[in-house]
Amino acid sequence: xxxxxxxxxxxxxxxxxxxxxxxxxxxxxxxxxxxxxxxxxxxxxxxxxxxxxxxxxxxxxxxxxxxxxxxxxxxxxxxxxxxxxxxxxxxxxxxxxxxxxxxxxxxxxxxxxxxxxxxxxxxxxxxxxxxxxxxxxxxxxxxxxxxxxxxxxxxxxxxxxxxxxxxxxxxxxxxxxxxxxxxxxxxxxxxxxxxxxxxxxxxxxxxxxxxxxxxxxxxxxxxxxxxxxxxxxxxxxxxxxxxxx
Amino acid sequence: xxxxxxxxxxxxxxxxxxxxxxxxxxxxxxxxxxxxxxxxxxxxxxxxxxxxxxxxxxxxxxxxxxxxxxxxxxxxxxxxxxxxxxxxxxxxxxxxxxxxxxxxxxxxxxxxxxxxxxxxxxxxxxxxxxxxxxxxxxxxxxxxxxxxxxxxxxxxxxxxxxxxxxxxxxxxxxxxxxxxxxxxxxxxxxxxxxxxxxxxxxxxxxxxxxxxxxxxxxxxxxxxxxxxxxxxxxxx
Numbered sequence: 001x002x003x004x005x006x007x008x009x010x011x012x013x014x015x016x017x018x019x020x021x022x023x024x025x026x027x028x029x030x031x032x033x034x035x036x037x038x039x040x041x042x043x044x045x046x047x048x049x050x051x052x053x054x055x056x057x058x059x060x061x062x063x064x065x066x067x068x069x070x071x072x073x074x075x076x077x078x079x080x081x082x083x084x085x086x087x088x089x090x091x092x093x094x095x096x097x098x099x100x101x102x103x104x105x106x107x108x109x110x111x112x113x114x115x116x117x118x119x120x121x122x123x124x125x126x127x128x129x130x131x132x133x134x135x136x137x138x139x140x141x142x143x144x145x146x147x148x149x150x151x152x153x154x155x156x157x158x159x160x161x162x163x164x165x166x167x168x169x170x171x172x173x174x175x176x177x178x179x180x181x182x183x184x185x186x187x188x189x190x191x192x193x194x195x196x197x198x199x200x201x202x203x204x205x206x207x208x209x210x211x212x213x214x215x216x217x218x219x220x221x222x223x224x225x226x227x228x229x230x231x232x233x234x235x236x237x238x239x240x241x242x243x244x245x
Numbered sequence: 246x247x248x249x250x251x252x253x254x255x256x257x258x259x260x261x262x263x264x265x266x267x268x269x270x271x272x273x274x275x276x277x278x279x280x281x282x283x284x285x286x287x288x289x290x291x292x293x294x295x296x297x298x299x300x301x302x303x304x305x306x307x308x309x310x311x312x313x314x315x316x317x318x319x320x321x322x323x324x325x326x327x328x329x330x331x332x333x334x335x336x337x338x339x340x341x342x343x344x345x346x347x348x349x350x351x352x353x354x355x356x357x358x359x360x361x362x363x364x365x366x367x368x369x370x371x372x373x374x375x376x377x378x379x380x381x382x383x384x385x386x387x388x389x390x391x392x393x394x395x396x397x398x399x400x401x402x403x404x405x406x407x408x409x410x411x412x413x414x415x416x417x418x419x420x421x422x423x424x425x426x427x428x429x430x431x432x433x434x435x436x437x438x439x440x441x442x443x444x445x446x447x448x449x450x451x452x453x454x455x456x457x458x459x460x461x462x463x464x465x466x467x468x469x470x471x472x473x474x475x476x477x478x479x480x481x
Contacts, residue, residue, distance in 0.1 A: 024352065027377035050379070055396070058373075058381060080348050080379040 026078035026129040028052055030063045031202040032164030033074035033133045034192045036176060037142050037157045038185035041213035042135035044074045045189040047196075048222055049204030056204055064210045066217050068093045071107040071136030072210045073114075076161040077149065078129035085128060088117065107136025107143040111153065119151025131161035137214050160192075163200040168192035182211065194225050260429015262391025262420050263293060263304035265359040267384050268412035271369035271440025272361040275416035276304050277391065277424050278432030289432045294446075298323050301339040301362030302437050302444060306389035307376070312356040315346050336362040340372035340380055348378025357388045363439045391423030391430035398422060413438060413447070421454040 028050045035044040050058030063082070064074045067089050075082040092113060096105045105113075111134040121127050127149045135144045146161065147153040158172040171192055180188065189209060197203045205227070210219045238244050264275040276293040279286055293305050295316045301323070305312030319342045323334050326342075340360040347354060360372040373386035385403060387395050398419060407415065413436055420434045434449040452463060464470055 028375055028379045050381070052375060055393075057375070058383075060383075061381065078377060078379075079381075080344075080351070080377040083344075083379060084348065 026081075028058065028079045029129075029202070030061060030076045030079060030082070031200055031204075032160060032162045032168065032196055033063065033076050033131070034160045034164045034168045034172075034189055034196075035074065035133045035135050035144055035158065036172060036180070036185055036189065037135075037144050037178075038180040038182065039178075040182065041137040041142055041211065042072070042144055043182075043185045043189055044072055044133060044135050044210045044212075045193050045207060046074045046076070047193065047204050047207040049202060049206070050079050051202045054201070056202070059204050059206055060222065062208070062219075064208055064219050066219070067110050067134070067136075068096070068105055069216065070104065070138045070212070071110050071134060071143075072212050072217050072219070073110075074133040074135075074161075074210070076131045081128040081130050085114070085117070085130065085132070089114075104138075106138035106141075107134055107145070108138075110134055110136070111143070111145040111147065111155075115147045115151060115153040118147050118149060118153075122150045133159055133161060135210075136212050140214060163196060163203075164192070167195050167199055171195065190225060194227065197225060197227060260391065260427060261293060261306040261389030262395070262423035262427060262430040263306050263357075263359055263388045264392075264395075264416050264419055265304060265361040265371040265373070265386050266407075266412050266416055267369045267371050268407045268409055270409060271363050271438060272371055273409070273412045273416050273436055273438050274302055274304050274359065274361045275420050275434060275436045276389075277420055277430040278435060279430055280309055281429055286431070291432070292435060294435055294437045296320070296444075297339050297360075298327060298334055298362070299443065300333050300364060300439060301336050301360065302439060303339075303343065304359040304361070304388065305356065306358065307356035308354070311354045312358060315343060315354065315356060315358070318346055319343050333364060335364040335366060336360065336370040336372065337364075337367065337382075340370075340374065340382075343372075343374050344378055344380045347374055351376075351378050359386055359388055361437075361439065363441060365441075369440060387419070389430065391420075391427035394423050394426045395419050409438060409440070417449055418455070421449075422457060424454075425457045425460065 031049060033046040044064055046063040048060050049056055050061035061079060064072055065086055067073050114132055118128060129149050131148045133146050144159055145153060145155040146159040158176050160168045175188055186209060193207055197205055205224045206222050208220050208222055260279060260281055262277045266273045274294050278291050280288040280291045295303050295305060297303055297320050303316055322342050323339055327334050343358060343360055357375045363369045371383055371386055373381045373383050416436055417434050424430045436447045438445050
């Protein structure tokens with residue numbers, strides 16, 4: 001038993017490099033991520049669902065993860081690719097810490113790294129099937145960005161992935177403003193998440209909200225939102241139009 | 246007639262129902278035993294719960310060939326890892342090795358697996374590894390085509406911290422319910438229970454399983470039923 005043996009054995013683990021690979025389609029997927037800047041930093045919300053096609057298969061998947069001291073990443077799309085991205089990020093942060101030079105990667109740098117990774121994979125026709133949100137605070141500067149599976153990236157005061165773009169962003173365009181307090185921010189995100197729960201088939205009623213400020217990050221415990229069905233129009237939807245629905 | 250000949254050459258796939266459940270002290274893995282090629286049952290008594298190490302087993306579903314080769318590779322690596330480590334491998338390492346193979350070959354593999362075992366650091370653990378190579382550590386998980394019929398069942402009856410007996414009963418009941426409704430699952434129910442004392446296999450042939458809706462008691466022959474209804478009079 002020698003090390004050369006295990007090295008060539010490891011190569012097998014990593015798949016045959018001969019054939020050109022391409023990710024064809026995702027299997028276990030997470031849905032929307034919604035994020036906003038607020039007075040003290042960034043708030044990011046995501047539910048804990050891992051869908052398998054149309055089946056809501058896993059209901060306690062953590063889609064919000066800390067990155068280093070200053071950032072939090074939220075991911076939608078293929079969960080196995082997100083798990084791989086987390087391995088890349090953990091390695092990136094480790095090497096950064098090993099310099100031991102008082103410097104640390106901030107959200108802007110991490111976002112840029114992710115953009116390069118996603119774009120380069122896209123160019124090889126083998127994308128990481130995710131849409132990512134990266135938020136953080138460093139030296140008083142708030143940062144919120146997003147990057148897609150084809151490498152499109154941008155920053156804004158509020159961002160979302162997937163269905164969130166269609167359902168949450170309009171609400172945020174209307175109601176977001178600079179200097180939201182923490183409470184106002186959470187309520188605003190919850191409003192968005194509730195709409196997503198009503199209207200996104202792959203949404204699941206268990207979510208987490210992450211807060212990043214200069215002091216650090218917190219990712220909340222999982223919790224569920226109340227939903228409202230007690231409307232006259234819901235009880236008698238076809239009154240005045242029998243036969244409709 | 247055509248369908249039969251094309252069936253015989255179709256890829257072997259395990260329709261399957263597989264289950265992994267943690268209990269207070271270890272894990273119970275369960276599976277059916279049907280391997281089909283198209284509509285033909287190629288093996289009615291397969292063993293889908295495969296050993297990786299003394300303390301870690303894997304439930305295989307999907308393509309029989311793919312799941313067998315993944316298990317073989319992981320068993321090989323775990324064997325070396327155990328020698329190098331000088332002690333039994335943890336369940337987490339086994340699950341991660343399965344992940345590496347599944348994730349890095351995701352374009353070619355069609356197999357969903359459940360890794361379950363017991364180690365001295367974390368106790369009993371179950372890891373679900375569906376298509377794509379995602380790894381999720383879970384209190385219980387189900388897989389295979391038969392699992393579709395069990396989501397509601399588990400939503401209702403699952404509870405944390407069951408005893409070994411409760412867990413085994415639950416797994417057998419669940420596999421048996423899936424077999425009743427999934428054409429791709431059938432045969433016998435096999436379970437493997439793993440805890441600090443090691444791994445033990447159990448075997449539940451079809452006739453020991455409970456009967457569900459529209460299923461009837463099995464008999465040797467109609468003649469027995471008729472003679473029971475109208476017994477011939479005794480004659481001296």
